[in-house]
Every structure is written in C-alpha cells, then in structure tokens.
Amino acid sequence: MNIIVASGKGGTGKTLVAANLAYALSDQKEVLLVDCDVEEPNLHLFFPQGGYELPVTTPVPVFDADRCTGCGRCAEVCRYGAITVLKEPPPLFFEKLCHSCGGCEMSCPEGAIHEEERAIGKIRFSNPRDNIILISGILDEGEVMAPRVIAAAKSYAGGHPTTILDASPGIACPVVEAMQGADYCILVTESTPFGLHDLALAESVTRCLGIPSGVIINRFSEEDDQVTDFCRSKDLPVLMTIPFDREIARIQNTGGLISESMPAYREKFADLFSRVTSAGGFSR
Amino acid sequence: MKVCITSKGPGPDDMMEERFGRAPFFIFFDTEGEEHNAVENPFASGAGGVGPRAAQVLIDNGAKAVVTGNVGGNALGALRAAGISIYFLREPGTVKAAFQQFKDGKLTEAV
Numbered sequence: 001m002n003i004i005v006a007s008g009k010g011g012t013g014k015t016l017v018a019a020n021l022a023y024a025l026s027d028q029k030e031v032l033l034v035d036c037d038v039e040e041p042n043l044h045l046f047f048p049q050g051g052y053e054l055p056v057t058t059p060v061p062v063f064d065a066d067r068c069t070g071c072g073r074c075a076e077v078c079r080y081g082a083i084t085v086l087k088e089p090p091p092l093f094f095e096k097l098c099h100s101c102g103g104c105e106m107s108c109p110e111g112a113i114h115e116e117e118r119a120i121g122k123i124r125f126s127n128p129r130d131n132i133i134l135i136s137g138i139l140d141e142g143e144v145m146a147p148r149v150i151a152a153a154k155s156y157a158g159g160h161p162t163t164i165l166d167a168s169p170g171i172a173c174p175v176v177e178a179m180q181g182a183d184y185c186i187l188v189t190e191s192t193p194f195g196l197h198d199l200a201l202a203e204s205v206t207r208c209l210g211i212p213s214g215v216i217i218n219r220f221s222e223e224d225d226q227v228t229d230f231c232r233s234k235d236l237p238v239l240m241t242i243p244f245d246r247e248i249a250r251i252q253n254t255g256g257l258i259s260e261s262m263p264a265y266r267e268k269f270a271d272l273f274s275r276v277t278s279a280g281g282f283s284r
Numbered sequence: 285m286k287v288c289i290t291s292k293g294p295g296p297d298d299m300m301e302e303r304f305g306r307a308p309f310f311i312f313f314d315t316e317g318e319e320h321n322a323v324e325n326p327f328a329s330g331a332g333g334v335g336p337r338a339a340q341v342l343i344d345n346g347a348k349a350v351v352t353g354n355v356g357g358n359a360l361g362a363l364r365a366a367g368i369s370i371y372f373l374r375e376p377g378t379v380k381a382a383f384q385q386f387k388d389g390k391l392t393e394a395v
Contacts, residue, residue, distance in 0.1 A: 075340055081333025084340050084362040092365045094358050097333040 001277055002163045004036075004182040004211075008198025010169030012188045013218035013242065016252055018166040019046040020259040021186075024269035025162065026131040032160040036178035037168040038121060038137035038149040045255050047134050051126025056137075056152045057117035058100045058145055063090035067112035074104035074113060096144055121149040123156055133160075147177040154178075169198075171205045179205065184276050185213040186239065191224040199227065203234055212279055214239040216272075237279070239272055285315045287386055288342050289379045290352040294322040296380040300373065302353025305334040312345055313383050320383075335359030342368055351382050351391065370394040 005018045015037075022031045035043040061074070061083075068089035075083040075091060082097035083104060095118060105113040121139040128134055137153035139146050146168070157163050167178040179185060185206045189199040199215065206213040215231050220241035231238050242248065251261050259266040290307035292299045301307035308328045313320045323341060327334040335355070339362035342350060349369040363370055371391040373382050385391055 072340075072344075075337075078333075081327070081330070081335065081337040081358070084336045084343070084365070086343065086366050092336070092362055094333070094336055094361070097336070097358065 001161060001184070002165065002182045003184050003186060003273075003276060004165040004167055004179050005186045005188060006167040006175060006179065006202055006206075007169055007188045008171060008200075008202035009189065009195050012190045012195055013216070014169070014188050015042050015046070015166055016218070016242075016258070017186060017188050017216055018164050019043060020257050020265060021269045021273060022132055022164050023129075023257045024259045024266045025273055026129060028270075029162055030131045030133065030160075032157055032163045033132060033134045034153050034157050034163060034165045035134070035136040036150045036153060036165050036174070038139040038146050038153070038174070039168060041136045041138055043134060043166055044124075044126075044128075044136055046257060047126070047128035047132060048255075049124075049126030049128045049134060051124050051134070053122045053124045053138075054156075055119050056121040056123060056149045057119050058098075058148050059102065059115040060095055060098050060100060060118045061093060061104045061113045062116050063093065064112040064114070065090040067110045069110055069112075071109065073107050073109060077103045077107040079103075096142075099145070100148070120145055121152075123149070123153050125156070146174040150174055150177045154181075171198075171201050175202075176205065176209070179209055179211060182211050184279065185211045186216060186272075186276065187213055187236075188216045188218055189227055190219045191217060191221040191227055191244075192219075193226070196227050196230055200230065203236065214276065214279065216240045216242065218242045219244040237275075239275060240268060285348045286312055286346050287315060287349040287351065287383065288312050288345070288347040289382050289386075290350070291322070291379045294324070296320060296383070297378055300351070300353070300377055300379050300382045302374065304350070304352045304355045305338040305359050307338070307352065310338075310341060310345070311379050312347060315387060333358070336362045339363050339366065339368070342366070349386070351386050355394075 005014045035041040072085040075085045082094045084092040120143045124136045137149040189195040214237040290301040291309040291311045292301045310323045327337045335358040343366045351371045
C-alpha cells in the first residue's frame with residue numbers, strides 16, 4: 001500500500017499528516033516514510049536521525065573533441081537547448097539543462113559522445129524510531145532535476161507493504177513523479193481561498209493519474225464551507241479536519257508529533273489509515 | 285561584419301525586442317553594406333533552454349555582435365564561447381535606429 005500525501009498549496013500540512021500517520025501506525029506495523037519533497041525535505045525534523053547516505057547521479061554527455069566534426073546533429077536533437085555547437089569542437093554543454101535522454105549520444109554519426117554519471121543529490125536512510133524507516137531524497141543546491149532524485153528514493157522504497165510518501169507542493173513534474181504508482185492520495189488543504197484553488201489543481205492531477213483520493217482540511221474553519229462544497233461536488237471524501245489550534249501549532253513548531261502528545265490524534269490517524277486502505281481497495 | 289538586432293517583427297522598422305532568447309525575430313545586418321535578412325526565432329515561445337538555442341541561431345548565421353536589451357545566463361555563456369560581442373540597448377526604438385547607433389559606435393560592449 002503506497003499512500004502519497006500531496007496538496008497543491010505549500011504549507012497546508014502535508015508533512016504534519018505524513019509524520020503523524022506514520023507514528024500512529026508504528027505500534028502496529030513497520031512503516032516506511034519517503035520524503036519526496038527533495039528540494040526542501042523536512043520529515044527529518046520530526047524524526048531526527050543519523051543514518052547513512054548514497055549518491056544520486058544522472059548520465060550526461062561527454063564530448064570527444066578529436067572525433068567531433070562540429071556537424072551540429074546533437075544540438076538539433078536536444079530538445080532542451082543543452083548543447084550549443086561552436087565553430088570549433090567540442091560543443092558547449094549546459095549540464096543543468098540536460099534531461100539525460102541520451103538522444104545526443106544516439107544521434108552522433110562520429111561516435112564522439114559517451115555518457116558519464118554526474119552527482120545531483122543523495123538519498124538518506126535512517127531508522128529514527130522503532131518501526132519507522134525514513135528515506136529522504138535530497139536534491140543538491142543549484143540542481144534542477146528533482147524527478148531523478150524522487151525516482152531514486154522511490155526505487156529504494158521498493159515494495160514495502162506500508163509506504164507513506166510526502167510530496168512537494170505544486171502539481172509540476174516532481175509531484176507527478178512522486179504520485180506515479182500510488183494506491184491512494186491524501187490531499188491536504190486548508191480553509192482559505194488559496195487552499196481551495198490549489199486543491200482543485202491537485203485533484204485534477206490525481207484524477208488524470210487515476211489515483212483514488214480524499215481530503216484532509218487543516219486549520220479548519222466551520223464558517224468556511226467552500227472547501228467542503230468543493231469536495232462534495234467532486235465526490236471527494238473529507239477524511240479528517242484539523243482545527244486552527246494554538247496547541248497543535250506549538251507542538252508542531254517544536255518538532256513534536258500531535259499523535260504522540262495528543263492521544264486523540266493517534267486514534268484519528270490510525271482510523272484514517274483504515275479508511276484509506278478500504279477506499280484504496282486493500283485489506284489491512 | 286555581421287551584427288544581429290533582436291526584433292519584435294520581421295522588418296528593420298519594427299521595434300527592437302529587449303529579450304534575447306525569446307525575441308520573435310533576429311535581424312542580421314552587414315556593417316559593410318545595406319542589406320539585411322530576418323530570421324524567425326523558432327524558440328521564442330519554447331518551454332526552456334531557449335537561450336543557448338537562440339545563440340545557436342546567431343552562430344549558424346555568422347553574427348559577430350548582437351544588440352539586445354538583456355541576455356540570460358546560459359545564452360551569455362554560449363555567446364561568449366562563440367566570440368559574439370554583446371551590446372545592450374535599453375531604450376525603446378526601431379531595429380533600424382538600433383543598428384545606426386551600433387554603426388555610429390554609440391553603444392558600449394557589455395563586459
């Protein structure tokens with residue numbers, strides 16, 4: 001069972017949900033948490049860890065100036081503008097624009113291009129608490145190929161039976177990469193116009209990908225029925241509401257877990273999991 | 285010497301375009317003669333990586349200098365590597381007027 005926590009809008013509480021859901025389940029079973037917000041991973045703030053790291057690399061072309069004739073075929077093939085062919089070989093290569101498609105190597109009539117691995121990030125593994133394994137994808141500063149690091153983090157997660165993935169905000173490539181293959185998506189929103197606007201975008205992505213989803217409304221306001229109306233109109237279940245509460249904010253802001261400090265939430269999150277598994281068509 | 289002016293349209297009476305990579309047209313002038321030729325920029329509305337590809341258009345057309353409003357980081361690297369001099373002009377005006385200013389030596393090369 002792969003459950004992804006996504007949102008559209010940033011700062012709605014994805015990590016709060018992922019961390020507390022994992023904690024609430026950890027007395028029943030082992031849970032694998034995967035931080036897919038590789039540009040700003042933060043699950044480790046709730047699960048301080050040592051752990052160990054492995055590098056993430058991506059193949060990029062290397063040009064052999066002696067073989068290159070400057071024909072320009074590689075630059076024509078490159079859809080990302082990563083290669084500029086000058087009068088004198090070798091071509092100029094922009095590594096940050098390269099998507100590692102391999103098209104330049106395949107198209108070079110002189111065999112003057114081969115690929116070498118370039119480091120763009122790392123994966124950190126830790127076991128911060130009993131029954132909780134944390135895999136964090138970390139994109140190096142200044143790098144842009146977030147989906148590569150997310151794919152690497154997910155591949156290490158393998159087929160663990162209880163995997164909770166924390167996505168990045170937005171609905172761009174990194175979120176789509178993180179969502180691929182999920183059995184259920186928990187969309188976290190808040191009772192604000194921005195929360196609703198971005199929830200609608202995120203919901204459209206889960207629909208495109210065919211992933212069943214439900215909503216958690218954080219900083220929930222009884223007076224704001226726009227989000228609940230939206231959920232009703234889209235047939236999206238509201239799985240949980242979390243009130244705008246000073247004590248929750250205090251626990252969260254000190255790196256604590258509400259499902260640990262407030263026992264009612266431990267039950268709520270455990271109950272959330274059983275509803276999600278039955279909605280995703282899985283038995284516990 | 286061939287100089288390229290970034291342009292909003294295909295003719296020398298069109299307004300100069302201040303963006304380099306996303307300029308709709310590149311107009312090439314020869315400082316030795318009167319003739320010019322316009323090349324439509326196929327990358328004007330591209331998703332990304334347009335700078336180096338626009339620079340490739342200038343390299344392929346044999347430009348030795350470019351007059352534009354601004355150049356992004358990747359395009360700057362490509363233009364510099366190709367030995368194309370860059371001149372910034374940040375007042376609105378026609379392509380023809382920009383070329384005249386270049387020819388009269390009124391523009392200073394960006395370093």
